[in-house]
Amino acid sequence: MGKTVTEKILDDHLVEGDLEPGEEIGIEIDQVLTQDTTGTLVWLQFEALGLDNVQTELAAQYCDHQTYQFDFKNTDDHRFLRSAAGTFGAYFSRPGNGICHNVHRENFAAPGKTLLGSDSHTPTPGGLGQLAIGSGGLDVAVAMGGGAYYIEMPEVVEVRLEGELPEWGTAKDIILEMLRRLSVKGGVGKIFEYTGPGVESLSAPERMTITNMGTELGATSSIFPADEQTKDYLNRVGRGEEYDPLQPDDDADYHDSITIDLSDLEPLIAEPSMPDNVVPVREAAGADVDQVMVGSCTNGAYEDILPVAKMLEGRSINLSTEMIVAPGSKKASEMLAREGWTAELMAAGVNFSEATCGACIGIGHVPGSDSISLRTFNRNFEGRSGIEDDNVYLCSPEVAAASALAGEIVDPRDLDEDLEDPGFEMPDSFEGAEHDIIDPDEAVDDDLIKGPNIGDVPLKDPLGADIEGSTLLRMGDNITTDHIIPATQDILMYRSNIPKLSEFTLSRVDDTFADRALNADGGFLVAGENYGQGSSREHAALCPMFLGIEGVLAQSFARIHKANLFNFGVLPLEIEEDAYENIDQGDDIEVVDNVADAVRSGKEEFTIRVNDDWEATGVLDASERERDILAAGGKLSYVKQQHEDGG
Ligand code: F3S
Structure with a gap:
């Protein structure tokens, strides 16, 4: 059986598992990127791992999200990031030098390589034939330390492009058409791989507009083959030697296939307030x-x-x-x-x-x-x-x-007869801003510089035999990561100061929670369905952990948040509706029977004793690796232990 481009790259980087959709696989990471709002925590976690140097081929730290230094905390963050890049061996892109995905594609992205980034639009260089995936910051820190990245093998879906774009048709209209057809949930658990004769007519930058916005489909990644267009772009950015052709085999087997005839497209627009509210511009x-x-x-x-x-x-x-x-x-x-x-x-x-x-x-x-x-x-x-x-x-x-x-x-077709489609054009070479990326060999700092707003990453003790505490907060259904840790501007500046940031934990649900949790001796959160939906924000697990939360009892969990709870050593147990209905805020909870050993041994059902009066069952749905991480007190402790053991 022939292979897709995705399978070829994964095969080259596979360290664990089989390429079967739904199976957990571990892959080696060649490049990592991180940006300013997620990067501070990434480097604090890397420091906590006790490693001296970045182990991947390349790591790049960008300052792009909050570059206006309107508060000393932003400036301190930027200086800390520069010092971390210098100390541990990463490239540092200065504030104002540009958005991580744009600067990365100009300087580092290369076909056939894997890239992991702590930003959701990391898949952008898929347009150059790179397999690029966005993840939480801790996964990036671990990958920088040489650890594999684990993920459920996605389904690889072919998007076959026929024909060529008409006048005024653009790459943006191709991805808007995908959103119109598939919706913002249409790519969950999938990698979209673009094929067909229409691919040849698209330049690499046009392809990267499409792979960038594949994130809005919920896709794990999007990718194009590496061909003459890729070679042309790499030549223009002065990195022609990094070209490596990459095509799917003729008999490659895709899980599903979608066809778009480019010549049928017209200018499209997404109306407020979802990227998939797409209509022809003429309708709006x-x-x-x-x-x-x-x-x-x-x-x-x-x-x-x-x-x-x-x-x-x-x-x-x-x-x-x-x-x-x-x-x-x-x-x-x-x-x-x-x-x-x-x-x-x-x-x-x-x-x-x-x-x-x-x-x-x-x-x-x-x-x-x-x-x-x-x-x-x-x-x-x-x-x-x-x-x-x-x-x-x-x-x-x-x-x-x-x-x-x-x-x-x-x-634009209706504006003015004299207005001509300007078409798509690339410069012969991309030259400029040569002074704005600091090479690790020319590092300005070789010591970490931490301003008063930058703290350490809290570590959790390994799981004990019994876990007990009070129900510190009982919540309803669909609690989002925004409820748990809001992302507003006044709070964003505390992302490298966990004690301060934790003061805002769940404040949108109950503004006494953080205080009560800090003063309690351990405790639990109780919630209904779909707890933790929304972004991949790891602070939504880290801050409750910092406040002493030992476990979350919920009717169901959002997938990424549950993974984050494992990563920070917080026990996520699923409970039945009956149990949820009968637990009140303030009730005493005890998870009994040698929890640490039971987690490690693969036990799925745990006894939860409530007020020493009645019992419920909590179900732990976790892979063997996730169980080991949980028992160790979280991924940092787990990986640190592996390094100390020489594993
Ligand atoms: Fe930045 Fe917006 Fe892209 S926040 S990384 S420009 S999606």
Whole structure:
């Protein structure tokens, strides 16, 4: 049986398991990336592992999410990250040098390699034939220490592209079409592998717009073959020697197959407030637009901004509309400036932002209340722009530019007969921002620099024989990671200060919880269905652990959060509805019968004694590896032990 591109890369990196969908596999990681809001914890965890140096081929630390140093805590975080990169041997990309995915693809991404990153859009370099996956920070820290990355083998789904894009059709319309068809849940447990004759017509940057936004489908990753287009891009960024051709075998076997005829596509737009609310632009046309933003890791490249500059050259944007260009990398900014395009855009009425995530997560350029913002970004969840009653639409740079000219949403085909499709063009070479990545060999610091806001990572003791404590909080169904640890700007700055951050734990449910938990001698959380849904945020497990939470009893758990509970040594037990209904806040809970040994031995059912009066059953659904991690007190202790044992 022939192999897919995904299977070829996984085969080359497999250290444990079989490539059967649903089976747990362990893979070797070649490259890691991390960014500023997740990176501080990653390095604190790496330090706690007791290792001297990064063990992967390459590690890169970016400062992109919060680059405006409006508080000393942000600046201290950046300085700590620079010192960690210098101390442990990672590249350091300075604040303002650009968004991790853009800078990584320009400098490091390579076909056939594996990449693990503590950011959900890590799959971006799949457009260069790299197998790239986003994960929690602890997995990244462990991979940097040379440990394997474990994941359930996803289904590999073929996306067959036929034909070529029509005039005004763009790569953004291809991924919006995928979202229109499959929805934001359509990629869960899947890797989308692009094949077919339409692939050849797409340049590597266009492919990376698609792989970037594959994350919005919920996919584990997305990938293209490595071919002449890949080679062409690598030559232009000055890394031609890293080209390694990679194609699926003719008889490769895919789990499923989807076909898109590119010639059928037209300009599309995602309406508020979900990336899969996709309609033709013509259906949304006519709505007044207050703000237009071109940028982000999806459409912030030089090649994305160039068509906008060509469309606006010699024209002026509508007086009722504000337009901001936020390049994805400083290299893109510098190239646009050197070629005179920055001046053309400014003359048309455009303002420029530094190369940062910024507005994508509500930091700067927050839209006016109940106004329309048209963005080339990848997400438009309600409130993400920084205001609850936002109306954010997602579209291609070409639709954004046309709408800025019109002052209303418009399909560029309907705007003006003289407006020509600028087409897609790449520069001969990418040159600029040469001074903004610090090579590990030229490290500025070789000691960690921790400001007062940067603390240590708390470690948990190994599981004991009996676990007991009070029910510190009883919650309902669908508690999200946002409920557990909010991600608002005033709290974000404490992500490297766990004691301080923990004060906000579950404050949206009960603002006395953190205080009560700290003063109690261990305790439990009780919840209904789907506890921990939402993001992969590991602080949602780490902070309760810091406050002394020993276990969570819930009717069901969200998958990633449950994995995070294992990683931080918190016992997740599933309970029946009856038991949930009968446990009250304040009840004493005891999990009995030599818990540590039982967890290790594979026991699934545990006795829970409530108020020394009645008993319920808690079910532990965990792999052998997860049981060992839990019994050790969490993944840090587990991996540390393995290193000490020479394993
Ligand atoms: Fe940054 Fe937004 Fe991408 S936060 S990494 S630009 S999705």
